Amino acid sequence: MSILAFSCSGSLCLLQLLSFVSMVMSQRSLDGEPTFPYAHCPPGSNNTASTKFMDNLGHLFKGNLYDESGKSLYYNTTDGEPPDKVYSNYICRFDFSPETCQNCVDNAINSVVERCNGTKEAIVWYPTCMVRYSDRNFFSTLETVPSIYSWSAANITQPFQFVKILNQTFADLIAMAPSNPSKYAIKEGDISDFERLYSLAQCTQDLSTEDCRACLNTAFDRVTEDNMQGKQGGRVLIPSCFVRYELFRFYEEPEVVGPPGPISPPNKGRRRKKNSSARIQIAIITASVVIVIAWKLWCEGEALELMDPVVMHSCDAVELMNCIHIGLLCVQEDPTNRPTMSSVVVMLASDSIQLPQPTQPAFSVGRVVENCAQSSSDGKVCSINEVTVSNVLPR
Numbered sequence: 175m176s177i178l179a180f181s182c183s184g185s186l187c188l189l190q191l192l193s194f195v196s197m198v199m200s201q202r203s204l205d206g207e208p209t210f211p212y213a214h215c216p217p218g219s220n221n222t223a224s225t226k227f228m229d230n231l232g233h234l235f236k237g238n239l240y241d242e243s244g245k246s247l248y249y250n251t252t253d254g255e256p257p258d259k260v261y262s263n264y265i266c267r268f269d270f271s272p273e274t275c276q277n278c279v280d281n282a283i284n285s286v287v288e289r290c291n292g293t294k295e296a297i298v299w300y301p302t303c304m305v306r307y308s309d310r311n312f313f314s315t316l317e318t319v320p321s322i323y324s325w326s327a328a329n330i331t332q333p334f335q336f337v338k339i340l341n342q343t344f345a346d347l348i349a350m351a352p353s354n355p356s357k358y359a360i361k362e363g364d365i366s367d368f369e370r371l372y373s374l375a376q377c378t379q380d381l382s383t384e385d386c387r388a389c390l391n392t393a394f395d396r397v398t399e400d401n402m403q404g405k406q407g408g409r410v411l412i413p414s415c416f417v418r419y420e421l422f423r424f425y426e427e428p429e430v431v432g433p434p435g436p437i438s439p440p441n442k443g444r445r446r447k448k449n450s451s452a453r454i455q456i457a458i459i460t461a462s463v464v465i466v467i468a469w470k471l472w473c474e475g476e477a478l479e480l481m482d483p484v485v486m487h488s489c490d491a492v493e494l495m496n497c498i499h500i501g502l503l504c505v506q507e508d509p510t511n512r513p514t515m516s517s518v519v520v521m522l523a524s525d526s527i528q529l530p531q532p533t534q535p536a537f538s539v540g541r542v543v544e545n546c547a548q549s550s551s552d553g554k555v556c557s558i559n560e561v562t563v564s565n566v567l568p569r
C-alpha cells in the first residue's frame with residue numbers, strides 16, 4: 175500500500191495498475207491465494223445420474239437457471255419429473271451486479287458440467303457465486319456439508335485484539351444477516367489505529383431466519399477452528415451460506431456506490447491516450463511476478479472481482495482490464511507472442527485495436543493453502559481429494 179498514491183484522477187492506467195499490484199502484494203498473500211473454482215461432486219455409484227436426469231440437467235442449464243427478470247442474485251428452479259427431477263439454484267455475493275452475477279453463473283455452469291459430468295449432485299463455488307444441483311429437493315433446507323475454507327497466509331500481529339474484534343464482528347453479523355430479507359450483512363471493526371477488519375456473511379435467500387443463523391454459527395465455528403486462527407483473512411463456503419473476513423475492504427457498498435458492471439471483453443472502445451510515463455510503468459509492472467495473479471484472475475473472468483473496491487469505484491473498469499490484458503501479452507511464454515514496445519504504445523493509445531488473447535505467462539509462483547472442514551453430521555473428514563481444484567487454463 176505504502177508506495178502507492180490512491181488516486182484515480184484522470185483515470186490513469188498507471189495508478190490503477192499500481193493499486194491493483196499493491197492490493198495483491200499487501201493484502202492477498204501469494205501463499206494463501208485461494209484457487210477457484212472449487213467443485214464438489216463425489217464420484218461413485220451413489221452419485222451416478224441416469225441418462226434422463228442428465229438430459230433434464232442439460233435442459234435446465236441451457237436456459238432455466240436464469241431469473242426471468244435477470245435481476246436476481248439468488249434463484250432456484252427445477253426441471254423434469256421424479257425420479258429424474260433436477261433441483262438447482264445459484265447465489266451471488268450481494269455486492270455484485272446482476273450482470274456480473276449472470277456472467278459468474280455461466281462460468282460456474284460450464285465448470286460444473288465439465289468437472290462433474292454424470293453425477294446427480296454437485297456444487298461449484300466461484301469467488302462471486304455458487305451453483306448447485308441435486309436430485310433431492312434441497313430448497314429452503316439448511317445444509318452445512320460440504321464446507322470448504324481457505325485463508326490468507328499472512329499471520330496476525332495482535333492476536334488477542336484481533337480475536338476479540340473478530341468475535342464481536344461475527345456476533346453482529348450473525349445477529350443482522352438472518353433478519354435481513356436479502357440475508358446478508360457486512361460489519362467492520364477497528365483492531366488498531368492502523369488495522370480494520372472487514373467481514374461479510376450471506377445465506378441463500380430461501381432459508382428461514384433460524385436456519386440462516388444456524389448456518390452462520392456453523393461457519394463461525396469453522397473460522398475459530400485451529401487452522402484458521404492466527405490468519406489475517408479467511409472464507410468459509412457452505413451450501414447454505416458463506417462468510418469472509420479480511421484486513422482489507424474486499425466488498426462493495428451497494429447502498430453507497432453501484433456495483434461494478436459486467437466484465438466486458440477488453441477490446442472495445444473507451445480507451446484514452448496514455449502518456450509515456452504510464453507506458454514505462456506498464457513495462458515495469460509486467461516484469462513483476464504479480465502478473466501471475468492477474469493471469470489467474472483473468473482466466474477465471476474474475477479480474478475485477480478482486481480489484482480493490484476503492485479503485486473500482488472511481489476508475490474505468492474497461493480501461494483497467496485493457497491494462498491488465500496488455501500486461502499479460504507482454505509476459506507471454508513465447509517471446510514472439512509478446513508485443514513490441516511500439517505496438518504496446520499503439521495498443522494503449524488506440525480505441526479500436528483487437529487485442530489477441532493472452533496465454534499462460536512465463537512466471538509461475540504460488541501455493542494453494544486450503545482445506546476442508548469436518549462434516550458436522552457424520553464426522554467424515556472431507557479431504558483435499560474431494561475438492562477438485564481448478565487448473566488454470568485459458569478459456
Ligand SMILES: *[C@@H]1O[C@H](CO)[C@@H](O)[C@H](O)[C@H]1NC(C)=O
Nearest residue numbers: 216217218219220221222554
Ligand atoms: C450409498 O448410499 C447408501 C444409502 O444411502 C449408503 O448406505 C452407502 O454407504 C453409500 N455408499 C457409498 C460408497 O457412499
Ligand SMILES: *[C@@H]1O[C@H](CO)[C@@H](O)[C@H](O)[C@H]1NC(C)=O
Nearest residue numbers: 249250251252313314315380
Ligand atoms: C424455489 O424454492 C421455493 C422453496 O424454497 C419454491 O417454493 C419455489 O417453487 C422454487 N422455485 C422454482 C422455480 O422451482
Ligand SMILES: *[C@@H]1O[C@H](CO)[C@@H](O)[C@H](O)[C@H]1NC(C)=O
Nearest residue numbers: 284286287288289290291292
Ligand atoms: C459427459 O459424458 C458423456 C458420456 O461420457 C459424454 O458423451 C459428454 O461429452 C460429456 N460432456 C462433457 C461436457 O464433458
Ligand SMILES: *[C@@H]1O[C@H](CO)[C@@H](O)[C@H](O)[C@H]1NC(C)=O
Nearest residue numbers: 203205326327328329330404
Ligand atoms: C505464520 O506463523 C506460522 C507459525 O508460527 C509460521 O510457520 C508461518 O511461516 C508464518 N507465516 C508467515 C507468512 O509469516
Ligand SMILES: *[C@@H]1O[C@H](CO)[C@@H](O)[C@H](O)[C@H]1NC(C)=O
Nearest residue numbers: 334337338339340341342398
Ligand atoms: C472468541 O470466540 C471463541 C468462540 O466463541 C471463544 O472461544 C474465545 O474465547 C473468544 N475470544 C475472545 C477474545 O473473545
Ligand SMILES: *[C@@H]1O[C@H](CO)[C@@H](O)[C@H](O)[C@H]1NC(C)=O
Nearest residue numbers: 186188189448449450451452
Ligand atoms: C503523464 O503522467 C504523469 C503521471 O504519471 C503526469 O504527472 C504528467 O503530467 C502526464 N503528462 C502529460 C503530458 O499528460
